[in-house]
Amino acid sequence: MDYAFNWRVVWQNWDFLISGITLTLGVTAASLSCAIVIGLAVGLMRLSKKGLLRRLAMAYVEIFRNTPALVQLIWVYYCLPVLVGINLDATSACIVALSTNGAAYVAEIFRAGIQGVPPGQVEAARSIGMSYGETMRKIILPQATRKMIPPFVNEAVSLLKYSSLVSVLGVSDLTYQAQVLSTTTFRPIEIFTFIGVVYFLVCWMMSSAAQVLERRLAVSDR
Amino acid sequence: MSNKESLPMVRIEKLRKSFGSHVVLRDVSLDVRAGEVLVIIGASGSGKSTLLRCINMMEVPERGRIFVDGQPMGQHKDDGSFTVFPDRVLNEKRAQIGMVFQSFNLFAHLTVLDNITIGPVTVKKTPPAEARELAMALLEKVGLAEKADSYPSRLSGGQQQRVAIARALAMKPKLMLFDEPTSALDPELVGDVLATMKQLAEEGMTMIVVTHEMGFAREVADRVLFFHQGDMLEEGTPEAIFSNPRHQRTQDFLRRVLPAPGAPCRPAPAPTAYIGKAAC
Ligand SMILES: Nc1ncnc2c1ncn2[C@@H]1O[C@H](COP(=O)(O)OP(=O)(O)O)[C@@H](O)[C@H]1O
Ligand SMILES: [Mg+2]
Secondary structure, eight states: OOOOOOTHHHHHTHHHHHHHHHHHHHHHHHHHHHHHHHHHHHHHHHTOSSHHHHHHHHHHHHHHHTSOHHHHHHIIIIIHHHHHOOOOOHHHHHHHHHHHHHHHHHHHHHHHHHHTSOHHHHHHHHHTTOOHHHHIIIIIHHHHHHHHHHHHHHHHHHHHHHGGGGGGGTOOOHHHHHHHHHHHHSOHHHHHHHHHHHHHHHHHHHHHHHHHHHHHHHHTTO | OOGGGSSOSEEEEEEEEEETTEEEEEEEEEEEOTTOEEEEEEOTTSSHHHHHHHHTTSSOOSEEEEEETTEESSEEOTTSBEEOOOHHHHHHHHTTEEEEOTTOOOOTTSOHHHHHHHHHHHHSOOOHHHHHHHHHHHHHHTTOGGGTTSOGGGSOHHHHHHHHHHHHHTTOOSEEEEESTTTTSOHHHHHHHHHHHHHHHHTTOEEEEEOSOHHHHHHHOSEEEEEETTEEEEEEOHHHHHHOOOSHHHHHHHHHHSOOTTOOOOOOOOTTSOOOOTTO
8 A cells, every 4th residue: 555645635624624524513413402302292292192193203203214314315405395395405404304314213212211211200290290291301301311311322423424414415514525625635535534533533522421421310319 | 177077088979990891990989088097908909099099080080070178070070971170270189189109109310308399399389498398397207307318219118108108298288098008118117107107197187098907907097998899898997897897708808818816926016116017
């Protein structure tokens, strides 16, 4: 192997790459936040006593889990405007697609977490007169959250990685900026190695933070 | 307890409940006076828990009428059918009825103190400082003040159950329902819980207690009710039920749960505790 690395290309285009990182993190954060809200709603529907709500939620989860994220993304961007008449710019379309996709997984995390709380906890809360909402917020979710942290961080990490798909719509995320730089500088090896490391570091830091948090919460059980 | 004779604390009329095709409560009618301690005994599966759970609407009855302190617990239709109140109304009613479970069900993520304050603070909007004061007084009463900052997982079963009683009392209930409160406890821990319940009875709390502790029933109950296949078969004073049961089924049941005459007694109860254990 006699490839001569030239890492200068990374430093020379630092700002350009940083703008990509910023956009990647922004899209991921926005999608994750929406995914939590939608996912909580879908997860609660999934546990509803009403059959219709439960089936709707189940259909939602199945559809998103059994189609490729890239197809969902392209569908939201190109098909939704034609079918519904909503025109989204590429970045918004990405956030919509990633949130709805993430929500399907988040819903399952919420469902499993909530179901993991012993039913006696709900009974005790309802028997002292707490409402369904109060019971959820003060009794069930705080207990479920602990068990949900690891799968939830997994989901955040996959969302971050999925966000690289948005480059196909021309959204200037980290991956897209790397593609642009590669074609202009002819240095794809350095550039894609660099962004690989960046993706790794961000994902790895998220996982590590989650481990610390999980340990902290476990301590308060003592 | 003088003027309370007129209006029962609990009135149940022709209460019916089925799970699928299985009729669990067969038109049960029952009055419980204010300040009365009613003990319900009966074989497993006879519907005792379901009866308690219908009183605070944890289970929705099919037909019949239930009143607690004169107030209907559901919308009673003229044709006898039953619909639940909307949640907001129901929650207000439930807040007045304490329930103690076989498995304690303390909130695992909250300290003992927070377990007790969460009800008053969330449901009754009691100021936190006031709720803490009340909680400490109740912990004092059940003898667990020093455990205020512990998490439930650190307590013995008997301690957890006494905290659960304190949690229910923090709502200042008019009525307390106990569903086999000592059945999940090691024998040496039963005494403390029964002692707490006895104290509560002496203070005039209206209590409906499902239990297999015949010693407790004998000593504390005003009335004992024998439940069989979804209906009460026999009721009376503890004396009448235990010494002179009329029905064959009651006799059979009592023979199974009471130690035979001359059989060795259970080990002595814990030191601080209640003494009237079993029929020794
Ligand atoms: N949620 C439920 N669904 C179906 N059957 C139930 C349910 N709860 C209780 N049962 C049935 O109702 C009957 C009475 O139960 P229960 O009231 O718990 O009796 P007990 O407390 O006297 O042991 C039992 O046969 C039980 O299997
Ligand atoms: Mg039972």
